[in-house]
Amino acid sequence: MRFAAGFVAACCVVGAASGGAVRAQDSIPSSLTGAKGDPVRGRAIVTNRQLGLCLLCHSGPFPEERFQGNLAPDLAGAGKRWSEGQLRLRIVDSSRITPTTIMPAYHRTDGLVRVAPAWRGKPVLNAEQIEDVVAFLTTLKD
């Protein structure tokens, strides 16, 4: 509610950019591992509340998941709205698009403060997991 305006504005600026030539900073074109991810594993990560945490904030086409968040856009259609490279950047570090975003940077360890010892120096998801998630998101065409 209060932040809805902010979300919409952020999405439209980015959306406009993605309509034309894709800006370099709006995308990470190549795989972090050099290999293609596995969409089946990616789906499992996205719906796992301890691993992907996505459904804390997002909803999506996961009829078996009862409790989904509404702090963020529905993931349905993400693979139509965004290219693979754009999705990769959004998962790796959304703050490179919107500095004030609440979406955690899933593959960054610098610039964080007071991280609990168990997680210190570790990204939320490793490179292989990022690729799995990206591979899954690209399948969300509608």
Place this chain on the structure above:
Amino acid sequence: MSGRAPHLLAALSVIALAGATFAGEIPMTERRSGYDFLSRETRAMQDDDTANPGMLAVLEGGALWARKTGAAGRACADCHGDAGASMKGVAARYPAFDATLKRPVNLEQRINRCRADRQQAPPLAYESRELLALTAYVARQSRGLPIDVAFGGRTQPFLDNGRAAFYRRQGQLNLACSQCHDDNWGRRLAGNVIPQAHPTGYPVYRLEWQGLGSLQRRLRNCLVGIRAESYEYGAPELVELELFLMWRARGMAIETPGVRP
């Protein structure tokens, strides 16, 4: 309290229409206790003293209040008399500045001071049944009274620290308290409605804990949630956060013992 639901809905739709509110502090008129976000069943549980599981602790606290203990052989009641009179409004003023320690102490710490100094008994452990019971009993005497912590002067630097902590992004998930509790209250984090984080009901009976817990326990839960380093119970940083939250909720009514999901 109970008449607020229609207001809340009205407020939410106004905000949705107005849209362009900026991130930041919640305007005084839009503040809502966690109570307002409860299901009807949970509200009914809090409202009815015979159904509120926190009342068991209050009763136990009342018994402890009257029991002589420690080397001094004194009961709280020996010095403070009827809690209904002597402890009325006290919880609404805590954390309060402690002249000896030269910093604010919370209600649990204040009670433990009397344990140690006046009763000459060993301090009670944080989250122990006895300390929670005594705290709930003392805080219950403020039910319905407005939160009124002292700020300015010597407490100001501590309040400022608490405020800075509230607005600081932290943990592996890199989230500030404010990003959930100021900017996204009323929305759903998975299955949970995000409340505004007003400390009106503490110690609360939390259904998830199946027991009573302090405000510090709640704060530690949120810190763990964002994968941030936690603080020891009683740490100055947690007391500063408590102080800031109480200031942020100034004027709101104490509900102890609250019930939360």
